[in-house]
Amino acid sequence: MLAVVQSVATIGIDGHPVRVEVQVGSGVPAFTLVGLPDTAVREARERVRSAIIASGYEWPLRRITVNLAPAGLRKQGSWFDLPIALGILAADRQVDDVWIPSHMVVGELGLDGDVRPVAGVLSVALCARSEGLPGVVVPVSNSDEATAAGHLRVVGVNHLGQFAAGLPEPAGDSVCKVKPEASASDSACGDMGEVAGQETAKLALEVAAAGGHHCLMIGEPGSGKTMLARRVPGILPPLDEDERITVSLLHSLAGVGTGAPHGSPAGSSSAHGLMSHRPFRSPHHSASITALVGGGSTHITPGEVSLAHAGVLFMDEFGEFRPSVLDALRQPLQDGEVSISRRAARVRFPARFMLVAASNPCPCGFLGSTRQACSCDHLAHIRYRRRLSGPLMDRIDICVPVGVEEPHRVLDHEPAAESAQIRVRVVAARSRQTQRQGRELTNSRLDGAELRAHVGLSGKAAAAVRAHAAHVSSRGLASLQKVARTIADLEGEDRVEAHHVHTAWRLRMPVGPDEPRGRR
C-alpha cells in the first residue's frame, strides 16, 4: 500500500516541494529511508517508530520503504519526521487520509509523540501557496508563522495522537489572513527623543536613514553610540509587504523568533506572525565570517548581514572586527545579497542592510574629549586610524559625530517623541527619491551614470563640489554628492544647492592621519 505526503526542502530561502512516498508491503519487517537524507533525516527512523508506538498506534511489522522525492535534492533537518510518520500510518490505513494530498506537512517528533517546533516554517507555507495547496500542517507553536504567509488553512498540531480522528480542526481563526498593518509604535527599539542632546548625531542619522547611507559613529566611550544606533530602526520607513515576508523568512530560517526585533531564542516564535519591525542586529566584534555572512557545511543558514536585511546592522567597535570579517562585508554592501557556496549547495540570501558602525576616536577613547585627556601616543592614533580605512570605509558615506552631553542636560532631559516626526521626514525624502529615480532606489545606491542623471546640482553647488574635489578621492566625491542629494531631498528641494554640499562636506568621513594638509 502506497501513501504520499507533501513536504518541503529548503535551499537558501526558497522552499522546494518534496514528496514523501511510503510503501508498506509484505516481506521481512524492515524500515529503509532513501532519497539523499542527511543525518538528522536518517535519524527520523528511530523517532518515528517510537512516536507512533507512544501515540497509541500500531507499528506495522512489515517491510516499510520511505522515499524522499526528488531523490537528487538534498534533504536536511528534522521536519520530515511528521510527514514520514503520517505516511506510514496512512499506508497502513491507521489514519484517515483524505486530507493528505491537499496539505503540506512538516514537524519534528519527540519519542513520546509530541510534535515539536522547527525553523523555517514560513518558507514551507509560502511553498505551499506557490504549489497551490490549500493547507499546511505545522507544529502548533509555528502556526502563527505559517499564518503570516496568508490565504492558507494552517493546522497546528502538538501530538501525533491528534490524527487518529482525521485532520484536527485549526484552533480559532480557521482561514488565515494577512495580519493587519503592523503598528507604527516602535516601543521595542526606543525613541530618539529619549536621547538627551546629540542634535548633530541625530541629524546625521536622519540623513543616513533618508538616503540609505551607511554611516560610522565616532565618539568616546559612554557617549551614547549604542543608544542612538538602537533607535535607528524606528526612524526608517515601515517595512513594506515584500520586505516583511523576506525578513520573516530569513529569521524563520535562522530559527530566530519573528516579531521581536531583537531576536528571541531559536525556535520560539512569537504571536506576531510576520516581522513588523525593521531588524536590528548587533554582532559582537569577535564574530566569525560565517556568523556574519552565513554558512554552514550542509545546512546553510543566513548570517547577521541577512538577518539585518531591510534593517540595521550595528557593528560596535568597528575597528576591532577581524580584517577578514570586514572584507567579507564588501560583497553584501555592494550587491545587497550574499552568495554562499558550499559542497552541498550554492545559495543566495538577501542582505540589503543599513550599516551603522561605531568606533572610539582612538584606542583609549578620549581623543578630543573635554572630560579626560587622551593617553595614547601618536603612533597608536595612526595605527588605529589605518585600521579604519581601506575599501570598506569608502562605502561608508556619513560620519556621525557623537559628543558627550553636559551632565545637566542629561539629568534635566525630558523624553519626547521624536522618532515619529523624523520618520515622516525620512519617508517623504525616500518617496522623492523613488519618484525621481523611477524605482525604489535610495540615493546611496546610485551608480556613476545614475548619480549624474539625478543629482541635479545648481551652478553654485557644482562649484562647491569642485572646490571640495581637491581633498577627496573620486569615490569620496560621489558620496559627497549622494549625501548632498539626500539632504536636499529631506528639505524637499529639487535642486541641490551649495549649502547642501557644505552640510554634506561637514558630515563626510574623516580622512587619514591628520598631518598638516598645507603649509602657509
Next chain:
Amino acid sequence: MNDRQPAPSPETRALWLAIGGLPHMGLTAIGELARRWPDPFEALARIRSAGDDLKGIVPLSKRWEVSSGAQRIDDARTAACILAELDRCGGRLVATAEPPLSELLAAEEGWPPVVSARGGLPAPPTVAIVGMRKASLPGRRFASRLAADLAAEGVCVVSGLAFGIDRASHEGAVAAGRTVAVLAGGVARPSPLAHIALAGEVLRSEGGLVSHVPPLSDAPGWRFPIRNRLIAGLAQAVVVVEAAARGGSLSTAAHAVRLGRPLLAVPGPPWWEHSSGTNSLLADGALVCRDALDVLAAIGRAPTGRPVSRDRPHSLPAVEALDDDELAVLDAVPATPEPIDSVARESQLPLVTVLSALGRLEQLGLVEAPTPSTVMRTDCP
C-alpha cells in the same frame, strides 16, 4: 678638548659612536670617559671590565648591562663597519671640539668627542623648536611659521624629526632656510620611518642630520631624553611650542635650563592640555614666545632682511566672501576644540545652517575638525 690626540685615526674616532650606542650611555658619560681615557680602545676596555673606575660615569645598576653591550663590540671590525656605513649614506664623523660645533657645545659641558652627521652642520645662530608629537593643528601651524620666519632670518632651526611640532618646524624651515634634525637613532636610518622623506627634504635644503650613535642604530625609547640634551646643546635658545603636563619636550626644556640656554615657551589657554606644559614652563620663568621677534631677542639678534612683523594682520582673505550666518558661526567657534552641538547652541542658528556654514568654513580653511565631533578655529592668534 684639551686631551685631544694630535691625529687620531678615523677608526679610533668611529669607536666613540659605538660607545654612544651602548645601552643607557648618556652624553655626559661619554664626555667623562673621553676626558679620563682619550683613547676609545682604553675606554672600551674599562667598560668591559666594569670596574670601580667607572664610578661617576655609569651607575652601578646599569654597569652590567653596559659592559655586556661593550663585550659585543669587536673594536677594529665595529669601527670599520661604522666607517663603511657612514660612507655609504654620505655621512661623516665630526669632532665636537672643532668649529662649527665647538661654537655651540662648550667643552666643559661634557659632550662626546665625536658625532656623526649627514649634510650641513648646525652653525650659529641656532634655535631649537620642540613640542608634542600629538600637537594640535594650530600648534603645528604656529611652529611651521615660526621656523620659516627664523630660517628666513638666517637662523638654523634644530629639532628632532619626530611627529607633530618637530615635523612642522622642519617643514617650515626647509621652505625658507636651513634646519638640522638631531636623531635618537643612526644617521643612515632616520627614525621614525614615516619621516624618511622629510629627512630627505632636510638634506636637500642644505640642512643636516646629526646623531651620536652608530649610523645603523635604531631609536630605543630610553635614548630620546639623551638625544634631547644634544638638541638643547646645539641650540642657542630652545622654544617649546606645545607640551602636555609631562613629556619629552619638557626634558629638552630642562636640559636647556641646565645648559644655560634661553628657554622660551608659547603660551596657551589654561584649559587646554596642549598648553599645560608650556604654561607651567612660563610660570617657572621661561620667556614668552609670541613670534620670531621674541626668539631673536632671546639670542640677541636684531631682525634683518625681511621684516618680521609682530602685528601681522590675521590673514583671512576669505572673510569678505562669508555671509551673515557663516560669520555668526565663525564667531561661535573657539580657538580650542569645541563640540559641534555647543557651537550650534552658541550661535543660536538652526543646526542645518550651522553644519552647512561649518562645511564652508572648513573648505576655506578657517575651521578645522581635530576630531569628528569637535571643531576649532585654525587662524593662529
